[in-house]
Amino acid sequence: MSFIPESYHIYIEALLVAFIVYYILRTRARRQQERLSRKLTERQKDELIAEWNPEPLVPETPQHHPVLNPKFADGKMTKEVTIDGEKYLNMASTNFLSFIGVKRIEERAKQTIFKYGVGSCGPRGFYGTVDVHLELEKELAKFMGCEEAVLYSYGFATVSSAIPAYAKKGDVIFVDEGVSFAIQKGLQASRSRVEYFKHNDMEDLERLLKEQEQRDKKDPKKAKTVRRFIVVEGLYVNHADLCPLPRIIELKWLYKALSMIDEDPNRVQKVTKMAIEGQKKLQDSLKNTNFVLQACPESPMKHIYYNGADEEEEEKQLDKLVETVYSKNHILVTRARYLDKDEMFKIRPSVRIMFQYDLTEDEIANAVEAIGNAARNN
Amino acid sequence: MTAEVASRSSAFRFLHKLPIRLTFTEKKSPLLISDLAKENDELKKRTHILECAWNQEHDDEEEEEEVTENGVGDGEEETDSNHDIYGDIGNRAPNEFEKIGRFTTFKVYIAWLALFVFAHIREYVTRFGFVKDLSSKENKKLKDFVPLFSDFEAFYQRNCYIKVRDVFERPICSVPGATVDLVDRVSHDGNWTYEYPGTRTNVINVGSYNYLGFAQSAGPCADQSAASIDKEGLSCCTTVHERGRSVSQAKLEKLVAEFLGVDDAICFSMGFATNSMNAPCLVDKHSLIISDKYNHASLILGCRLSGASTKVFEHNDMESLEKILRDAIAYGNPKTHRPYKKILIIVEGIYSMEGSICNLPGIIALKKKYKAYLYLDEAHSIGAMGKTGKGVVEYWGCDPKDVDILMGTFTKSFGAAGGYIAGSKRTVDHLRVASPTGYYSSPMSPPIAQQIYTSMSIIMGRDGTNDGAQRIERLARNSHYFRMKLKQMGFIVYGSNDSPVVPMLIYFPTMCGFYGRQMLERSIGCVVVSFPATHMTEGRVRFCISAAHTKEQLDYVLATVDELGSMSRSKFSRRSHLYKNQKIEW
Numbered sequence: 001m002s003f004i005p006e007s008y009h010i011y012i013e014a015l016l017v018a019f020i021v022y023y024i025l026r027t028r029a030r031r032q033q034e035r036l037s038r039k040l041t042e043r044q045k046d047e048l049i050a051e052w053n054p055e056p057l058v059p060e061t062p063q064h065h066p067v068l069n070p071k072f073a074d075g076k077m078t079k080e081v082t083i084d085g086e087k088y089l090n091m092a093s094t095n096f097l098s099f100i101g102v103k104r105i106e107e108r109a110k111q112t113i114f115k116y117g118v119g120s121c122g123p124r125g126f127y128g129t130v131d132v133h134l135e136l137e138k139e140l141a142k143f144m145g146c147e148e149a150v151l152y153s154y155g156f157a158t159v160s161s162a163i164p165a166y167a168k169k170g171d172v173i174f175v176d177e178g179v180s181f182a183i184q185k186g187l188q189a190s191r192s193r194v195e196y197f198k199h200n201d202m203e204d205l206e207r208l209l210k211e212q213e214q215r216d217k218k219d220p221k222k223a224k225t226v227r228r229f230i231v232v233e234g235l236y237v238n239h240a241d242l243c244p245l246p247r248i249i250e251l252k253w254l255y256k257a258l259s260m261i262d263e264d265p266n267r268v269q270k271v272t273k274m275a276i277e278g279q280k281k282l283q284d285s286l287k288n289t290n291f292v293l294q295a296c297p298e299s300p301m302k303h304i305y306y307n308g309a310d311e312e313e314e315e316k317q318l319d320k321l322v323e324t325v326y327s328k329n330h331i332l333v334t335r336a337r338y339l340d341k342d343e344m345f346k347i348r349p350s351v352r353i354m355f356q357y358d359l360t361e362d363e364i365a366n367a368v369e370a371i372g373n374a375a376r377n378n
Numbered sequence: 379m380t381a382e383v384a385s386r387s388s389a390f391r392f393l394h395k396l397p398i399r400l401t402f403t404e405k406k407s408p409l410l411i412s413d414l415a416k417e418n419d420e421l422k423k424r425t426h427i428l429e430c431a432w433n434q435e436h437d438d439e440e441e442e443e444e445v446t447e448n449g450v451g452d453g454e455e456e457t458d459s460n461h462d463i464y465g466d467i468g469n470r471a472p473n474e475f476e477k478i479g480r481f482t483t484f485k486v487y488i489a490w491l492a493l494f495v496f497a498h499i500r501e502y503v504t505r506f507g508f509v510k511d512l513s514s515k516e517n518k519k520l521k522d523f524v525p526l527f528s529d530f531e532a533f534y535q536r537n538c539y540i541k542v543r544d545v546f547e548r549p550i551c552s553v554p555g556a557t558v559d560l561v562d563r564v565s566h567d568g569n570w571t572y573e574y575p576g577t578r579t580n581v582i583n584v585g586s587y588n589y590l591g592f593a594q595s596a597g598p599c600a601d602q603s604a605a606s607i608d609k610e611g612l613s614c615c616t617t618v619h620e621r622g623r624s625v626s627q628a629k630l631e632k633l634v635a636e637f638l639g640v641d642d643a644i645c646f647s648m649g650f651a652t653n654s655m656n657a658p659c660l661v662d663k664h665s666l667i668i669s670d671k672y673n674h675a676s677l678i679l680g681c682r683l684s685g686a687s688t689k690v691f692e693h694n695d696m697e698s699l700e701k702i703l704r705d706a707i708a709y710g711n712p713k714t715h716r717p718y719k720k721i722l723i724i725v726e727g728i729y730s731m732e733g734s735i736c737n738l739p740g741i742i743a744l745k746k747k748y749k750a751y752l753y754l755d756e757a758h759s760i761g762a763m764g765k766t767g768k769g770v771v772e773y774w775g776c777d778p779k780d781v782d783i784l785m786g787t788f789t790k791s792f793g794a795a796g797g798y799i800a801g802s803k804r805t806v807d808h809l810r811v812a813s814p815t816g817y818y819s820s821p822m823s824p825p826i827a828q829q830i831y832t833s834m835s836i837i838m839g840r841d842g843t844n845d846g847a848q849r850i851e852r853l854a855r856n857s858h859y860f861r862m863k864l865k866q867m868g869f870i871v872y873g874s875n876d877s878p879v880v881p882m883l884i885y886f887p888t889m890c891g892f893y894g895r896q897m898l899e900r901s902i903g904c905v906v907v908s909f910p911a912t913h914m915t916e917g918r919v920r921f922c923i924s925a926a927h928t929k930e931q932l933d934y935v936l937a938t939v940d941e942l943g944s945m946s947r948s949k950f951s952r953r954s955h956l957y958k959n960q961k962i963e964w
Contacts (some may be wrong), residue, residue: 045708054720057660057751057782058808067810070623076611077621093615100611109612109825110604117553117593118603118829119794121586124547126905128586131551131561153795154648156655157818166526181818185655188683227524288483337619339817342658352620369645 038148076101078356080255081332088326089363092334093352096271096300098358125258137204147367160193162188163231167192171227174208176200177345178236184344199239202247205230209255228255238336240295241302275300278364282353285372291321302337303350304371315349321374329370384487408927463765463854464876467775471875473694473734474532478870478950486885486915493887497537512538512570519694534910538887545894545906551578553595554586556926558903576711581903582931584921589762589878590849591926592793592833599793599832603825604809610824626827634798637834638768639778642807643800646815647822649757649787650676657724657753658684659812662784664719666706668699668750670736677755682723687711697738699723703748703762721750727759727786728771731912732921733873733881735763737776742781752782761791762878767837767850773876794829796822849925853878856932857923858964865938866957868949880921881907882939884948887917892946899951900938929964 040048061068072079078101081090083361099105112132121129133151140149163186167173171192175183180201187194195212197204216223231251232243274298283293286304293301304321308314318335325331336352353371355364440677464470504511513536525539544565552559560579587592594600606626609776614624634643657680661667665686669677671693681688689706692698703721710717723745725736738754745752756769765774767788771778778784783805787797799809810816837846857878862870870883885895890906898905908917921935943949 022948032861040708045704048708049704052717052749054718054749054751057720057722058805059469060804061811063807067619067623067816070628072623072628073621074625075609077614077616078611090621092621095613095615100615102611104605106612113600113604113825114595115552116601117555117595117793118826119593119789119792120794121554121588121593121790122549126546126585127548127554127558127560127903129547129549129584131549134423134549154651154819156815157648157651168529181814185683185814189679223524225524227526316775326678332621334616334620337617337817339812339814342814 001062009079015317068157074365079356079363084361088330088332089359089367090332091355091359091367092332093356094301095356096354098356102349155180159183160189163187163229164190167229168229170225171229173231174205174213175231176233176236178239179231180237181339181343183231183233192229194239196255199236200241200252202244207250209251211232213255218343235296235299236273237301238301238338240301242296271300271355272298274357274359274364275302278302278355281365282371285368286375289372289375289378290317291375291378300335300355302353302355304353305348305350311349317378318349318351320378321371324374324378325367325370328374329366331370333371411463453931462774463851468495470735470774473732473872473874475732475734475872476870476951476953478883480958483915483948486917489886489888490909490914491539493779497533500537501533504782512567540569542891542894544771545891545898548903554588554593555591556583556810556928556931557581557925558583558586560903569574571656579898579901581898581901582927582935583903584923584927584935585903585905587758587790587922588793588924588926589791589853589922590767590793590833590837590846591708591757591924592791592829592836594793595924598836599829602832603828606824606828610644612825613823614821616816616820618810618821624821624824624827626831627821630827630831631798632833633834635800637838638720638771638784638800640784640800641803642805643798644806644809644813645788645796645798645822645827646813647826649789649795649797651815651819652785652787653755654679654683655678655797655815656785656809656813657681659809659814660719660753661686661722664711664716666711666718666721667724668702668706668721669724670694670726670729670730673724673726674730674755674757674905677724677726679947686722686902687713687718693729694734694737696737696744699741700744701747703744707748719750722753723750724753724755727754727756727763728877728879730879731881731907731918733871733877733879733920735759735770735773735877737873738770738776738781739903742776746780751782752780754781755787756784756786758790758799758879760786761837761850762853763876765850767791767846788826790831792833794826794828796826796830796835836852842962853923853925855964856925856927856929859929859962860921860923860932860936862957862960862962863940866952866954866962867936867940867943868951868954869939869943870951878923880923881918882921883916883918883950884946885915885917885950886948887914887946889946890919893919893942896942896945897938902935902938904935 071083073083075082077090077093077095079090079098079161080087082088114242116130116132118129120128137149137151140151141147152161160182163173163183166189167190169191171190173187173190173192173194174201175187175194175196177196197208197210205312212228216226232245232248234245235242261277279293279295279297279302282302282304286293290307292307293302293304304318306314306317306321308317322333322335325333333351333353336347336350338347380767468900500509545763546562549561549563550558551561557580561574561583562577562579563574565568592599610624611624631643631645634645635641646656653676657667657677661684663685665684667681667684667686667688668763669681669688669690671690682786689702691702706718706721723741725741727738728735736754744750754771756771759773760769761767763770766772769784771784778800779802782801784800785797786800788794789796793913799806831905835841836843837850839846854876854942858875861871861875861877861880864880864882871881872881873879884890884906885910890908893904894906905922906917907920919939923932
């Protein structure tokens with residue numbers, strides 16, 4: 001029994017010591033703060049405040065920027081769009097499967113509005129989950145062969161909030177240099193250590209993983225708590241090529257990292273054939289010009305680059321190509337736009353061409369010819 | 379007692395430090411700021427905006443001053459379109475945060491302690507296999523990996539949250555209007571999985587942010603959004619910078635700018651991303667963000683992504699804000715010892731968890747004095763506050779041009795989705811060019827843009843009826859009535875009397891489950907919140923009042939809350955005697 005009162009003593013003493021330490025630290029911190037604020041008198045501060053001249057909130061924007069002078073497409077963004085009363089063939093939107101304008105889908109959408117209204121008026125936790133969400137999640141999980149799936153209302157926010165949900169401060173993330181902007185933002189928000197490997201270069205990834213292994217050997221205690229992630233994209237939107245998934249998975253097991261795949265945009269069988277053939281034709285028609293097409297054959301999205309002396313020339317030539325096809329042949333293609341100053345790595349300027357399910361063979365042939373002609377005459 | 383209340387309600391705290399005594403709860407004589415200002419230069423400087431606003435109002439309605447006894451004019455002014463339903467601007471209801479005794483706080487900590495002790499016991503019991511572990515586990519093949527879920531958050535989810543999971547994430551299967559149909563669900567394994575028997579329960583909805591009642595599946599909004607599908611389809615399938623400036627969105631942007639009385643506006647397809655992606659376009663690492671303590675997660679993420687230094691001031695406390703501003707300008711960045719290039723103050727209009735309204739005149743005065751910029755997030759207040767629904771800017775009688783960035787969402791009052799940023803043409807042009815959302819995500823879906831367009835037109839009275847004005851007035855009456863009744867019953871209610879967000883404090887985490895379940899049993903769907911969304915000791919029930927609620931519905935909810943409050947002894951207020959003999963009219 002004598003054990004209990006004795007330990008009781010220890011607790012009280014420990015508490016006392018803790019309190020004294022806390023008190024000393026607190027007074028010291030307070031004194032330090034006081035010293036800091038005592039450095040300047042209020043009058044001196046007033047003078048400094050009067051002198052201070054902040055920068056304007058935002059810089060002046062040049063009024064000729066294309067975004068400030070938009071061309072509006074009337075009606076639906078289907079295969080054909082109308083701009084200023086004229087029809088154009090649309091090869092600029094990501095509507096690969098041509099679901100826009102399908103009556104059956106539109107009717108269901110209307111019925112949904114007449115049943116549920118437009119907005120859910122609440123987050124998922126507080127009466128914002130509609131039974132349709134649950135059904136869709138179930139279907140998605142089945143489709144992807146996973147246990148469960150979760151929906152987000154905004155594609156851009158999905159990956160940039162999913163990454164920080166798993167990766168926290170102190171973790172390591174291995175990332176492909178070619179990942180999209182949304183992933184880069186997610187990495188930034190996670191506050192983990194980010195290691196970039198060269199685009200689709202598995203040896204570089206392995207090198208980084210080996211370095212991590214060395215680091216782990218030095219400090220095995222820490223290694224037990226550091227989570228490792230590999231982040232890649234299924235189809236790189238900035239490069240239009242696929243990630244070498246089997247090899248990544250192999251490396252994952254080897255080095256015990258968890259991988260996240262951002263699969264966007266979707267690849268679907270039906271457009272694949274069209275994409276493969278289109279690529280071949282485009283490559284043929286761009287022969288003997290300074291324009292080159294680079295993409296994985298199966299991707300319905302293609303990037304055309306220009307081999308020029310410098311970036312400025314490349315941009316100019318690409319803009320000209322887009323403009324020529326637009327005004328002469330009434331085909332809508334687009335320059336790929338990036339927020340250059342915020343991207344982690346510089347992305348080479350390109351023209352983006354999208355194939356969609358509704359396009360006929362003739363239309364593709366015409367478009368390919370038009371792009372080839374424009375490229376030769378540039 | 380009243381002085382104590384007023385000093386706690388930090389909205390006008392800076393006024394109380396001055397030699398003149400002002401009390402905002404005791405409104406025997408209207409506050410004459412113009413007179414006071416003559417006596418005190420400093421006050422005049424600081425309250426310039428408030429004074430102007432008040433004087434303007436004062437000229438209009440001298441004869442009506444006697445009506446405003448409780449801060450809200452009640453009764454007969456429906457015919458006068460100029461009249462402000464909240465009373466005059468000098469007499470705005472203060473934000474109240476009644477404190478409870480230390481002993482109750484201690485009891486709440488004891489409750490948490492008990493919860494965690496049992497959670498740990500449960501954890502051990504499952505680890506040794508006495509109870510089947512139903513939580514999501516990592517793949518067996520991943521055994522050697524560093525575990526994905528190992529922190530406190532996962533422990534809390536597994537052992538505490540799961541016990542009351544049934545009061546959250548309730549799925550609905552109808553429009554979230556004044557009443558809503560909940561999908562019934564049963565769990566046979568302690569809330570890990572649910573079965574849906576296929577039945578539904580109709581409940582009174584005091585949980586959705588449907589302030590103006592525009593969540594409707596019939597009527598002009600629904601009809602016009604459905605019609606816009608025929609015209610413009612469901613999506614643009616491209617980004618704004620590539621080929622996607624849609625007609626519907628451009629039309630909407632113009633209307634938003636007009637509604638708010640500013641030069642230009644830009645819309646985005648998600649409210650959360652409006653904050654988190656655009657704040658970084660405005661400030662960089664050479665700038666300082668001064669953020670309110672209770673700012674929403676999206677703003678905090680925006681601050682983090684921008685790379686700017688961030689300082690936090692006490693909730694709605696002008697003194698704390700002024701001190702930080704002075705020190706920041708005088709001392710500059712403590713790391714680089716260089717002056718900040720610009721300072722951005724970020725505040726919200728109505729704080730969604732506290733129900734408090736920001737002290738905009740005070741903030742604008744400080745912002746002007748110290749040449750800082752102001753970012754006002756009106757996520758909850760746009761549509762819901764002000765006599766014509768233009769948010770807290772109108773509520774306080776301020777000039778929208780004094781706020782550099784007006785941000786708001788369409789998810790709440792407009793019954794749609796998305797967000798906007800409005801301001802000078804220069805600011806908006808910069809965002810059009812620099813915001814990442816324009817490069818990497820598609821614009822608003824046309825039916826959603828149409829819903830906002832139609833509901834905003836109704837609020838502005840463009841449809842030729844006074845439906846919008848009636849909704850706004852109903853909302854103000856409902857909120858005030860509901861709040862006063864709760865206070866009279868003896869509950870602690872945070873925030874301003876004019877705010878449609880009504881957080882009722884129940885303190886104990888265990889009470890959340892009780893209220894959530896009992897309210898559902900009595901056919902009311904309400905929101906309960908506890909840690910981590912609030913402070914550990916401040917669990918609460920949050921009611922969101924809507925213009926769609928009838929007085930009978932509110933009375934039923936009040937009667938139920940009264941019954942549950944007596945049952946669970948959660949009427950903590952020591953100030954109910956102040957309201958005892960007050961007649962509360964709808």
